[in-house]
Amino acid sequence: MAVNFPQFVYEPNFAVFARPVTIIPVASQPGAPAYPGRGIFDTNETDVIGLDGAIISDQKTQLDLIIKEYPTLPIQGDLVDIPYNEDIDGGLFEVEDADDNGGGELTLTLRRIVDPKPNIVYPVGLDVGPPTFGRPHLFEVSDMIYPLSLAVGAPAFDEPSLASSIVINALGLDVDAPSFDAPDLVAA
């Protein structure tokens, strides 16, 4: 007989470790009001690897929910407000990912709502004006170069001729490999 994980495992644990949260279902139920819930909040160190191996320090933050407590589950884009609770801060987050563990628990991977930095950039951007947009002048090039190239013919395609060595050999010429000219370090 299968174990009822929500009843015997998650509910006792959530009774001890879960904290109150508010789900704002802007993606899963647009226009619906926010509703209260509970979840186990967890955040751990994770690094973002930047250019040339630079480390951008960050956290991986998750919230576990018991699936049966939510008629409509949160999805990517929903907001989760996790208020200050039992001396531990929370914050306002956006759901980035939602994973079902197959046992009745949903893990939300959260992205913190932050002030944009920088706030605005483009109005103070190009103070000397944009660089010139370059266009290839195909018409002029073809007009001038093409007739000239026909007048003098195409250049010969230069490729190595393997057959020529046979001819040289037949003429009795020396076809030995050139000697390897090693620098004489001692003499120098």
Added chain:
Amino acid sequence: MTPDIHSYSLIIKEGIFARIKQLPIFESVKRFASSPMRQIQPEHIPYLGCYLSDEQMLPDGDPNAAEPRFIHNVKVSFSVVIQNNIPDAAEENLDAAHWAIMNYLTRQDWHRFPMPKPFPPVEIEGIAKGSRQHIFGNATKDNETPYAELRMDLTVKHRTSFRPVITDDLDSIHVLVAYPWPYDPNAEEPFLVVYDLKTQAWRRQ
């Protein structure tokens, strides 16, 4: 930073970085970094890094003739890290940062970096290559902060020549002439001929 102590490549990189820092678009940057040595913390965003990512040195002419001479291809990289929950706004910010750095090339003196006397100005011959990428968060996109990073680079070209420093100049040649051969010391007095040579030491005077 002068070429008696530091390479032209680093001087060029630092010269470009010093000018990029002055662009108005980067006035809100919280940390400017010359290398990726230190971790970037949330309080350092917006972040602008300028790194000497790579340098390839190819022979300038025949490698086995004359002194060692090189054509340097120096990859100067820029890392601009911002944060924004809105993906489109994040990308627009990265693009604006990229365009501002590219716009640096419209400066009349973008390629020239004055040096204190007695060193001549350091100059870039050209830009051989460039690239850029927009990176959003970590590989699995599960980090908490909505970071976005512009990674771009410009590969600048310059040359060096490592001429030998001559410390034992051939200043003169002394030739004792005894003639005819076989020489008879009782018949003719030998005499000395001194050839003074215009060597590097003479030219330096």
